[in-house]
Amino acid sequence: MAHISASVYTSHIPAVGAAIDLGKTGEPYWQPVFKGYDFSKQWMKDKKPDVIFLVYNDHATAFSLDLIPTFAIGTAAEYQPADEGWGPRPVPKVIGHPQLAAHIAQSVIQDDFDLTIVNKMDVDHGMTVPLSLMCGQPQAWPCPIVPFAVNVVQYPVPSGRRCYMLGKAIRKAIETYEEPLNVHIWGTGGMSHQLQGPRAGLINREWDNAFLDQLINDPDALSKKPHLDYVREAGSEGIELVMWLIARGAMSDAKPTVAHRFYHVPASNTAVGHLILENN
Amino acid sequence: MAHISASVYTSHIPAVGAAIDLGKTGEPYWQPVFKGYDFSKQWMKDKKPDVIFLVYNDHATAFSLDLIPTFAIGTAAEYQPADEGWGPRPVPKVIGHPQLAAHIAQSVIQDDFDLTIVNKMDVDHGMTVPLSLMCGQPQAWPCPIVPFAVNVVQYPVPSGRRCYMLGKAIRKAIETYEEPLNVHIWGTGGMSHQLQGPRAGLINREWDNAFLDQLINDPDALSKKPHLDYVREAGSEGIELVMWLIARGAMSDAKPTVAHRFYHVPASNTAVGHLILENN
Amino acid sequence: MSLDKPYKDIPGTTIFDADMSRQGYHLNQFCMSLMKAENRTRFKANERAYLDEWPMSEEQKQAVLDRDLNRCIALGGNIYFLAKIGATDGKSFQQMAGSMTGMTEEQYREMMVKGGRSIEGNRYTGEKK
């Protein structure tokens, strides 16, 4: 049977992708950001997964206002990096895992999660920047990926609790997949940031670190945090953090091992947060 | 506050639309079908709603295999009748109710139903045939409509229980909408029919009538019927009947008044079922 | 496949699940394309050439050319998609459904008028009729 061995959490800032693509990672501004992922790149080689279940949000790229799915799972064979307005990022295409994805879709829909199944979409920085941070600049990503997109653009977004419970349903689905796959689940987005209006540039270091602590130690309580707290305390785009609860919900009930923890301010407008948790 | 005063249930057979559009309703084959809706047309005039919340399924029209939402709510200003392969039906366009639709979407997403919000789609016979049956051939449909599309094309479709609970969440949403709108909710599709394979033409009159009885008298128990029973007993396309449970779940807990009940075999490949229930 | 398929024991019935959907993806998307009048015209003008624009299997293409809907369904087609071929041909849903049963159009229509195919003997594969 397949199983989830670890979860990875990371911000997915577009400027980080640009810094990588333009060869600026050695600049003094960027050095401390990328240093936080040195461990992670090695860890990815050491603990190479068979499949990554990658939770992210689309930033008005694949989904316009014509159609806004709350939860969308990709069951396609492959996905192209999107042109977000400055041309597609020069990164490998994403290879899907249609069979595992379809299995998970079937299982969680029967568990009362009302997914949208997607067979054609481009993927934006929400997915490709975490891949670059964790894998560097390879010719191909190290394994197939199941994309899972969450609406955090138009309010109301799904609650933290809903995300956490969905994670549990995903775990159950993966654990009933026949092939013995080693699956990593990633939650991306966040941490505190606000990209709009006179309050743009908001960072809440204390809140972010409390979030990381609670994500590790008491995710069940964390999952009950209302939306409004995220927006007020972590900025209008800090709401992306609800996605981390999907990955955390998919971990086993035993306390995980914290393989890596990193926090840095700033990257562009955003606080960078990053965690690697291993299942016990 | 808005309220739901009645629910309407009806099959949505494409051949019925063709019979209307081609002026064949007086033919001996079709007469008994349309006779069953004479009461309903008068009832629609007498009990004219301000808005219809119309639950139907898309038949590979607005949604291809590229994207399959389990539940999709239309929040657009209007919707055009679709070209399903023989040109669009000559019927009025559907006028939406964006504000009520957005209110319902917000409310039920916060109640953990993971809707897809749709601002652009054409509507097929699943919506326009029930409108023709209930309203005849007017220049414009009698009121705005909130379209609600359910996936019953690709397995797994949402369970009857999930649909029934969604109906309850829709009721709560409508009852918290400030304007004093009189809302009807319609469930369409079914009854027993199978359009594919060597078993095509299946009809199960006894099962259909038991379904109608239980829908009226004990919807809670009915909602627990598993998918497999629908497919085995009412045919592969009989599964559309789960949509009736959304409309029934939206009714108040008091026993409804059966204003009208009709059953006829056949229309094309299908058993025609039709109910009008008034809230008490 | 590791998906649980409790619906495999229903006779003469194919459930369009994720596996069938994957297998039939291009076949069904070809069908969708027939919702545009100009595509219907192009298809009718040269069916083979139009089909060759799609990455469908040769078997799928042949099944479409033969209008063998049972074969199309076995190869991943879904009836709501396949209906677009019927619409293009000017066939009714009843003609399409009937074509899959081994009955003549007249026989099928007659069966429906008389109340349709009975459920008795049609619940489980191998059941005594």
Next chain:
Amino acid sequence: MSLDKPYKDIPGTTIFDADMSRQGYHLNQFCMSLMKAENRTRFKANERAYLDEWPMSEEQKQAVLDRDLNRCIALGGNIYFLAKIGATDGKSFQQMAGSMTGMTEEQYREMMVKGGRSIEGNRYTGEKK
């Protein structure tokens, strides 16, 4: 409007809810169109003419021409959509975000390097800073 909006008391922040989405529909869909290189070229060649192809309000068009992102947001724009205008202009997300704060680009960058805007005094409208 009958939607409950508990988020109205957060200073300098607009929540993109269904009402804003409805108001900004065409503005945001115009932004989406800039994801295609040929549309970016056409927009840059004649902004006004390109905008006139969209059923946006005159106010929305003017706000785009002025690159007044706060105004765009007040008129229903969402930052993830508006970012496509910035990308077309070759602006970074930091330049875009900074432009809404009344600070110069240098001041905003400086604030971020120093740890960003403090949450203190920025939780509730009317709160003492």
